[in-house]
Amino acid sequence: MNWISNYVRPKINSLFSRREVPENLWTKCPECGTMLFHRELADNLNVCTSCDHHMGITPRARFAALFDGGIFTEVKVPEPLIDPLQFRDQKKYPDRMRAAQKATGEKEAMLVAEGEIARTPMVVAAQDFSFMAGSMGMYVGNAIIAAAQRAVEMKRPLVLFSAAGGARMQEGILSLMQMPRTTVAVQMLKEAGLPYVVVLTHPTTGGVTASYAMLGDVQIAEPNALICFAGPRVIEQTIRETLPEGFQRAEYLLDHGMLDRVTHRKKLREELVTVLRLLMRQPPAVAGDLPAPRPEAAASAPAAPAEPVAGPAPAPEKGAPAPEKAAPKAAAKPAAKP
Ligand SMILES: [Zn+2]
Numbered sequence: 001m002n003w004i005s006n007y008v009r010p011k012i013n014s015l016f017s018r019r020e021v022p023e024n025l026w027t028k029c030p031e032c033g034t035m036l037f038h039r040e041l042a043d044n045l046n047v048c049t050s051c052d053h054h055m056g057i058t059p060r061a062r063f064a065a066l067f068d069g070g071i072f073t074e075v076k077v078p079e080p081l082i083d084p085l086q087f088r089d090q091k092k093y094p095d096r097m098r099a100a101q102k103a104t105g106e107k108e109a110m111l112v113a114e115g116e117i118a119r120t121p122m123v124v125a126a127q128d129f130s131f132m133a134g135s136m137g138m139y140v141g142n143a144i145i146a147a148a149q150r151a152v153e154m155k156r157p158l159v160l161f162s163a164a165g166g167a168r169m170q171e172g173i174l175s176l177m178q179m180p181r182t183t184v185a186v187q188m189l190k191e192a193g194l195p196y197v198v199v200l201t202h203p204t205t206g207g208v209t210a211s212y213a214m215l216g217d218v219q220i221a222e223p224n225a226l227i228c229f230a231g232p233r234v235i236e237q238t239i240r241e242t243l244p245e246g247f248q249r250a251e252y253l254l255d256h257g258m259l260d261r262v263t264h265r266k267k268l269r270e271e272l273v274t275v276l277r278l279l280m281r282q283p284p285a286v287a288g289d290l291p292a293p294r295p296e297a298a299a300s301a302p303a304a305p306a307e308p309v310a311g312p313a314p315a316p317e318k319g320a321p322a323p324e325k326a327a328p329k330a331a332a333k334p335a336a337k338p
Helices: 003-016 038-043 059-066 093-104 138-154 169-176 178-191 232-239 250-255 265-279 328-332
Strands: 026-028 035-037 110-117 120-127 158-164 196-204 218-221
Touching: 026 038, 035 038, 059 110, 059 120, 059 265, 110 138, 110 265, 120 138, 120 265, 138 158, 138 169, 138 178, 169 178, 178 196, 196 265, 218 250, 218 265
Parallel strands: 120 158, 158 196, 196 218
Antiparallel strands: 026 035, 110 120
């Protein structure tokens, strides 16, 4: 990290990637119906100020609120083949892609970044539900592999925020192939003795829950997130029975041993740092390191730097042994090698 990557690059990025002010300045909370002013909502990390409902958040806004000073460096993801099946439903696949790129300002459904959170170096990948429902295609597979490779190369832990409707059907079997590919990527981290922490956000469904989203050493979820393979409606139609309240929601899964934690978005930063420092055998973060970058950092999409981070960060200890599994559920995890 130097002055150019810490300060100049994010500044330039923020100048060029600044998005226009949204036309609708008010957002209605889908849970309680309160009208929320967009700035107030963004300052609160897209969590309803009235009922604490966690709405979707873009990877860029999340990173801006997560990394020290809102500063992070994107990890390059190798480009996959474009539209290998020449797929077409009502629209051609490339047209859908272009529309999604225009709407989100992102290239694809996953963003990978590296940086420091409370002076703890890590690689973070986040899935973008607003980009074609965060669907897992070849790009997302490449992104996870790139993230894992970078983490192993730098001896850093990997944190992954999942949000997906499942596999990208426009890529057919090639999207399903991302399940074993990403599983092998996670195995690479485990073999290197590096922690892999998953934060499941609303909703994480389909093939994503059948692969990398369920392989974390520690599984954290945001409150009330829907986490499932087949959704409740599909199950209800199949078994013709009413499902219990809160079925497949984060709290329900926590009660039934599928998760380790359900954590409020505002507490996530602190919790991730605590967990990762513990697993990397680093001393706990000093109180001064923990406060979030800047409340406004999350307000808009661009990663606007507050000030360059000064001072070296404690490097992860070399050859740290593999962390102990967090829960007995690890035994139920599928074998990684195909
Ligand atoms: Zn609400």
